Amino acid sequence: MATLIEYLELFWAFFTTNILGYGGGPATIPLVQHEVVEVYGWMTEYQFIEMLAAGNALPGPIATKMAGSVGFIVGNWLGVAVALVAAVVPSLILKILLMNFLLKHKDSPRVKRLSTYVKPTIAVLLGMIMIQNVTISFSNLGLIHTVILLAGSFYFLEKRKTHPSLVIGMALVYGGIVGAVSLF
Amino acid sequence: MRKYKDVTMAFLRAGVLGFGGGAVCLPLIQREAVNTYGWITDDEFGELVAISNTLPGPINTKLAGYIGYRVAGVVGATIAVCATIVPSVVMLVFLLEVLANVREHPIVAGMTGAIVPVVGMMMALMTWQILTSAAKEIKGVLVGVNVAVVAFLIAMFDLHPAIIVASTIVFALLKPEPKQKTLKEGVD
Numbered sequence: 001m002a003t004l005i006e007y008l009e010l011f012w013a014f015f016t017t018n019i020l021g022y023g024g025g026p027a028t029i030p031l032v033q034h035e036v037v038e039v040y041g042w043m044t045e046y047q048f049i050e051m052l053a054a055g056n057a058l059p060g061p062i063a064t065k066m067a068g069s070v071g072f073i074v075g076n077w078l079g080v081a082v083a084l085v086a087a088v089v090p091s092l093i094l095k096i097l098l099m100n101f102l103l104k105h106k107d108s109p110r111v112k113r114l115s116t117y118v119k120p121t122i123a124v125l126l127g128m129i130m131i132q133n134v135t136i137s138f139s140n141l142g143l144i145h146t147v148i149l150l151a152g153s154f155y156f157l158e159k160r161k162t163h164p165s166l167v168i169g170m171a172l173v174y175g176g177i178v179g180a181v182s183l184f
Numbered sequence: 185m186r187k188y189k190d191v192t193m194a195f196l197r198a199g200v201l202g203f204g205g206g207a208v209c210l211p212l213i214q215r216e217a218v219n220t221y222g223w224i225t226d227d228e229f230g231e232l233v234a235i236s237n238t239l240p241g242p243i244n245t246k247l248a249g250y251i252g253y254r255v256a257g258v259v260g261a262t263i264a265v266c267a268t269i270v271p272s273v274v275m276l277v278f279l280l281e282v283l284a285n286v287r288e289h290p291i292v293a294g295m296t297g298a299i300v301p302v303v304g305m306m307m308a309l310m311t312w313q314i315l316t317s318a319a320k321e322i323k324g325v326l327v328g329v330n331v332a333v334v335a336f337l338i339a340m341f342d343l344h345p346a347i348i349v350a351s352t353i354v355f356a357l358l359k360p361e362p363k364q365k366t367l368k369e370g371v372d
Binding site: 063 | 272302303331346353
């Protein structure tokens with residue numbers, strides 16, 4: 001069972017990452033990873049990547065799926081509730097309170113550039129996770145399978161515009177076959 | 185009672201069918217809120233999305249919460265948010281628990297291993313998309329410099345990403361707004 005301090009840390013981690021997460025759920029991924037893996041050590045880097053992978057195979061917003069599954073590891077179902085409230089409620093309250101104000105100022109350059117200015121930083125952070133991702137997969141699956149999966153997913157996602165869940169489904173089949181072959 | 189049930193159904197459907205993250209969910213939410221239930225108009229929906237982007241946090245839950253609030257107050261907001269996130273969170277928690285028990289099996293290990301580079305590719309594409317959209321909104325050179333500075337700060341000083349994001353937000357808010365010079369000079 002988690003201690004009160006751990007619940008507070010959990011709340012703080014998801015509160016800060018989501019209140020700074022300009023650009024929607026995916027923009028919070030690198031911020032959440034930093035808190036979860038490096039600051040608090042609730043998950044290893046590999047666990048986090050695996051959680052992201054599994055999360056991407058399921059429907060629903062990624063930010064709350066991350067919060068929920070980290071919350072479960074830290075403090076079971078109560079942890080899930082704490083992390084979800086921290087991730088969702090503050091930005092929602094802001095939205096309900098500020099809606100009319102923002103409607104008036106939606107064309108103000110100050111408001112508009114908020115999300116624009118954060119973009120390069122988010123890109124760097126996402127790019128760093130991507131590199132970790134590929135390095136892990138490289139040491140895990142070896143060069144050949146990693147290259148096949150990268151090239152294949154690029155082809156389907158970018159060139160054929162195949163639905164992401166379908167691409168993940170194909171990767172699951174591919175990985176399952178590779179795993180089954182290794183049995184013999 | 186009826187409106188609570190409608191809110192629940194609308195956001196359950198949008199949440200459970202929303203494979204592939206926020207961008208996929210938006211049209212689903214739009215279909216429910218505009219076409220199926222007529223809670224808001226198409227224009228209002230577009231405005232809602234635009235304004236949601238100027239606020240931090242996940243976009244789906246902001247939309248769900250706001251629409252739920254408009255339809256049925258605080259209870260409506262709570263229902264809408266729960267319907268959006270609870271099913272997927274519960275599914276993921278169970279999936280990860282099951283995975284933890286069978287992850288040693290070669291077939292399962294092969295399957296989870298194979299998704300990792302696919303997610304890596306999704307992030308690469310997302311990174312590229314964020315960079316190109318930033319380059320459309322501010323000068324490409326500035327984006328490049330910004331990327332280099334951020335990468336340098338993180339690599340050299342291991343600076344906490346939240347600090348970089350927070351200071352960028354403060355900068356965006358404090359920097360003086362460009363005066364309407366360009367407008368006065370008639371440059372469009």
